[in-house]
Amino acid sequence: MPDRTPHAIPAPIAEMLMPMARRLVLHRRGSTVWQVHTERGEYAVKLGYSIEATAEWAAREWTARAPAREGVVLHDLGVGDVSYGAWEHGTWNVQPWHPGESLYDRWKPHRTGEATTEPDLREALSCAETLADLHSKGWVHGDVQPAHFILGPAKASLIDLALAHGGTIPERYAFPFTGCLVHYEAPEISQSVLNTGEAVPTTKADSYALGASLFISATGWRAVAYPDDASREEQRQAVVDGPHRPVNVPGILGKLIEQMLNPSPDDRPTPAEVCDALKAEL
Ligand SMILES: Nc1ncnc2c1ncn2[C@@H]1O[C@H](COP(=O)(O)OP(=O)(O)O)[C@@H](O)[C@H]1O
Ligand SMILES: [Mg+2]
Known part of the structure; x- marks a missing residue:
């Protein structure tokens, strides 16, 4: 299985956020989500990557683009404190964490x-x-x-x-x-x-x-x-x-x-x- 190990938060994102604590929220086909606690507040860090075909699943490329696409939507909606970009395996976004x-x-x-x-x-x-x-x-x-x-x-x-x-x-x-x-x-x-x-x-x-x-x-x-x-x-x-x-x-x-x-x-x-x-x- 190519994505058994959760992807760590890529270094440039960690340098930007300077997390004081982090928690893996989920890691599944094409998506890894972290909750990070920083001096400026709580954020969700979403990492997208493409998935290869297995006997059970067809390959999926769009999951790699999904976080940046979401970043564009959040910007358009005027949600503050959102950033997004590309990383080694796809795209990422950082967005405010919603408690609850x-x-x-x-x-x-x-x-x-x-x-x-x-x-x-x-x-x-x-x-x-x-x-x-x-x-x-x-x-x-x-x-x-x-x-x-x-x-x-x-x-x-x-x-x-x-x-x-x-x-x-x-x-x-x-x-x-x-x-x-x-x-x-x-x-x-x-x-x-x-x-x-x-x-x-x-x-x-x-x-x-x-x-x-x-x-x-x-x-x-x-x-x-x-x-x-x-x-x-x-x-x-x-x-x-x-x-x-x-x-x-x-x-x-x-x-x-x-x-x-x-x-x-x-x-x-x-x-x-x-x-x-x-x-x-x-
Ligand atoms: N901004 C956020 N605030 C609080 N929880 C979040 C946030 N973003 C993601 N999560 C948590 O991570 C889970 C997966 O996030 P989601 O945005 O649905 O990603 P995926 O694209 O993997 O479905 C959510 O069900 C929720 O528990
Ligand atoms: Mg979801």
């Missing part, structure tokens, strides 16, 4: 049966707000999933903008959108990926992914049923064929999830509409 817990982790008690209350509507609202905010700035996320919502002390943040669409991306960092994690992929995206290998992310597909994210976080269920060992193609075909699982989440949250999972993109509420509906209940 992911939506998926926060709602774990609802999946294990330990919770005595329903999922917190204010937390659902924070997630919808950060997505609505992104859309209002002219960007589509493209990879909305429960691990990408970080519930902080005051608000939620939406991380991993490597696949976002909206502004101009320099050619050297660009790559086609070939879908996202299928559990959160809207049927029209899955259909397009099955047909052509590519798709165009949209705000409407982000709405679907928000619904699927809230649903799986609250219940543990994927929006559409398929076997754990189904291939990507089989997963996508199941999403296209539908229907989605019955939404067994009570109250307004369940109603909104059902609407966001609507197979017809035009009939899904926008994240801003989801916010309005949630606010009306609080």
Whole structure:
């Protein structure tokens, strides 16, 4: 396996940040993420690299470009204290660390049966707000999933903008959108990926992914049923064929999830509409 050992933070980045402490957050196919503590604050350091084909996986080149592409998006969005560039095996970015817990982790008690209350509507609202905010700035996320919502002390943040669409991306960092994690992929995206290998992310597909994210976080269920060992193609075909699982989440949250999972993109509420509906209940 070529990427068994996590990549260390390259020397020029370490010299720039002067980390006082560092923690490996994840190391997986094409991506290594570090959390670093510096005098100026906490940062995420993301290292991307291409992956070679194995018996199990096709080769992937775009993972090498993803961090710099995300850096471009973060700059366009006006996020401060972001830098990016190239390193030996691909590209990197440094961005402010968002303290908190992911939506998926926060709602774990609802999946294990330990919770005595329903999922917190204010937390659902924070997630919808950060997505609505992104859309209002002219960007589509493209990879909305429960691990990408970080519930902080005051608000939620939406991380991993490597696949976002909206502004101009320099050619050297660009790559086609070939879908996202299928559990959160809207049927029209899955259909397009099955047909052509590519798709165009949209705000409407982000709405679907928000619904699927809230649903799986609250219940543990994927929006559409398929076997754990189904291939990507089989997963996508199941999403296209539908229907989605019955939404067994009570109250307004369940109603909104059902609407966001609507197979017809035009009939899904926008994240801003989801916010309005949630606010009306609080
Ligand atoms: N800015 C950040 N603030 C807090 N956590 C982050 C940040 N960036 C990445 N992470 C953590 O690292 C994980 C992987 O980061 P992500 O941006 O999703 O990279 P990948 O491209 O590998 O999916 C996230 O799920 C989160 O736990
Ligand atoms: Mg990610």
